[in-house]
Amino acid sequence: MANAVHGVMEFFSTAAQPTVLIFVAVLLLSLWMLSLRNPRVKWPPGPVCFPVVGCLPQMMISGRRRQPTDLLPWYDTYGDIMHVKFGEQHMIMLGTYELIQEAFVKNADTVSARPTWIYFLRQIVGKDGAGVLFKSGKAWKELRRFTLSSLRDLGLGRKSLQERIQDEARYLVQNIENENGKAFSPRERIGKAVSNIISIVVFGTRYDYNDTPEMLPVLEEVLRLGEGPVLLTNLARFIMPMKKMIALVDKLYSLIRQEVEKHRQSFDPTDIRDFIDLFINVTQEEEDPEVYTEWNVFRIIVDLYLAGTDTTANTLRWSLVHMVNHPDAQKRVQQEIDQVIGQGRVAKMEDKARMPFTEATVLEVFRLSTVGHCQARVPLGGPHATSETTNLAGYTIPKGTIIVGDLYRVLHDKNNFEDPYKFKPERWLDGDGKVVKSDKMIAFSMGPRICLGKGLAEMESFIFFTTLLQNFTFKVPEGEKPPDGVEGLNTFTFTPYPYNVCAVRR
Ligand code: HEM
Numbered sequence: 001m002a003n004a005v006h007g008v009m010e011f012f013s014t015a016a017q018p019t020v021l022i023f024v025a026v027l028l029l030s031l032w033m034l035s036l037r038n039p040r041v042k043w044p045p046g047p048v049c050f051p052v053v054g055c056l057p058q059m060m061i062s063g064r065r066r067q068p069t070d071l072l073p074w075y076d077t078y079g080d081i082m083h084v085k086f087g088e089q090h091m092i093m094l095g096t097y098e099l100i101q102e103a104f105v106k107n108a109d110t111v112s113a114r115p116t117w118i119y120f121l122r123q124i125v126g127k128d129g130a131g132v133l134f135k136s137g138k139a140w141k142e143l144r145r146f147t148l149s150s151l152r153d154l155g156l157g158r159k160s161l162q163e164r165i166q167d168e169a170r171y172l173v174q175n176i177e178n179e180n181g182k183a184f185s186p187r188e189r190i191g192k193a194v195s196n197i198i199s200i201v202v203f204g205t206r207y208d209y210n211d212t213p214e215m216l217p218v219l220e221e222v223l224r225l226g227e228g229p230v231l232l233t234n235l236a237r238f239i240m241p242m243k244k245m246i247a248l249v250d251k252l253y254s255l256i257r258q259e260v261e262k263h264r265q266s267f268d269p270t271d272i273r274d275f276i277d278l279f280i281n282v283t284q285e286e287e288d289p290e291v292y293t294e295w296n297v298f299r300i301i302v303d304l305y306l307a308g309t310d311t312t313a314n315t316l317r318w319s320l321v322h323m324v325n326h327p328d329a330q331k332r333v334q335q336e337i338d339q340v341i342g343q344g345r346v347a348k349m350e351d352k353a354r355m356p357f358t359e360a361t362v363l364e365v366f367r368l369s370t371v372g373h374c375q376a377r378v379p380l381g382g383p384h385a386t387s388e389t390t391n392l393a394g395y396t397i398p399k400g401t402i403i404v405g406d407l408y409r410v411l412h413d414k415n416n417f418e419d420p421y422k423f424k425p426e427r428w429l430d431g432d433g434k435v436v437k438s439d440k441m442i443a444f445s446m447g448p449r450i451c452l453g454k455g456l457a458e459m460e461s462f463i464f465f466t467t468l469l470q471n472f473t474f475k476v477p478e479g480e481k482p483p484d485g486v487e488g489l490n491t492f493t494f495t496p497y498p499y500n501v502c503a504v505r506r
Helices: 002-014 017-036 057-058 071-077 097-104 119-125 137-154 161-177 187-203 215-225 242-265 277-285 295-310 310-324 326-342 349-354 356-368 405-409 454-471
Strands: 081-086 091-095 391-392 395-397 404-407 472-475 486-492 495-496 501-505
Touching: 017 277, 057 081, 091 097, 091 277, 097 391, 097 405, 119 242, 137 215, 137 277, 161 187, 161 454, 161 501, 187 277, 187 295, 187 310, 187 395, 187 454, 215 295, 242 277, 242 295, 277 295, 295 310, 295 405, 310 326, 310 356, 310 454, 310 472, 310 495, 326 356, 326 454, 326 472, 349 356, 349 472, 356 501, 391 405
Parallel strands: 091 404
Antiparallel strands: 081 091, 391 395, 472 501, 486 495
């Protein structure tokens, strides 16, 4: 032994520096190869993962311009269930409807947690999580039930949620009318209209499009800083501007706290105005004080803004992209509006059943422009995690593995939808012109974690979209290129490249 140590010392003292570096590199590589052959876990096939960074280099190659289609060829190489590593974090990607169903529905008991142990989330929500989006276990179920029933109760309130969305759609029309048919970017005003709906639900107020409520820029900054797959790795500790992020989140909490205090002062249990009132009510009834904490209500409010604004706004932004690119479809929607609604009133949900082509168009936007897809740049809402060892497709997946359902792949698989990259609302209609739903339409995910705001999102998408087309015909401005209908920017959710439209009064 002494001889061997002596030999190694001699080697290092006499070898040239490059030789030592090569030696160290080979040693590290061998250790890593050995770790890959770790007999304890037999992971599904997947791309080469490097030490420390995992598959991040391949996932980040084209940065913000990465397209959701970029990773699809990986499935051809490795199969429908794939193992990748985000830094040191193991992750399983599921690329078919059947696999996602096996994980999120059949194994819901063990695949419904969120990975709150990862550095970034631990910093923001604590290791036990909070709210709905980032809570797991029994408390998540209770808070989810409370939030869903709150949305339902508010929908039945003094002025129903539907009426508030109709009002907001009218404000949006007025705002667009001010452009007088000239080219404009619809981006920001759509964002403000949609975030007003969440403001109404949570705080009972809407804001004029010229006023920016203090919370919005803070939230936008949080979303911007939180983009990208690095977020899911422990490397976030070194790369993400965590101090800035935490300061922004603190700012959000203090703004929400001010609102909660204001509500407490004018609270009347016989006149519940919004989500905050419902929460004050439930805390007074002293139902499970460990679940109904102020910390959880703060988080739910942030969750509703995070999950409920960007998603719906981007769906509407995409729907205008498809309308200017497909004037025939736009005309067919307008014909249906004229027959069923006319010009004298605003659309309501009951109209949908009599407007199959419009319903099909909205479904096609949800499908083609999967805003909440989970792929190269896993959006925050997406990642599930195993709370126990779980068997998936014959593999034993250990506790603490991130599980991602690749909604984008399912919605763009030619076995599920013919010509998947074409905008074809007709695919949702049968020979009699009736809407045919498909199980494969999982833009809102499935299982007990399915989007909590699905009903609200469908109502907003239908009413905003129909009201816009009732009032305007949207066109590509003269001399400008038609907007891209497939590729876009992977921000927090999937958004179209910036574009302008002209809105011609009908
Ligand atoms: C077009 C619009 C929308 C789309 C495509 C969408 C899609 C999604 C998806 C894919 C998830 C992840 C589900 C999973 O983890 O398996 C999700 C979760 C969630 N969404 Fe939505 N969403 C939309 C609008 C909304 C709205 C308007 C709200 C607000 C009420 C909302 C609230 C939530 C919440 C709170 C969660 C987390 C649920 C949980 O973890 O239990 N979403 N959504």
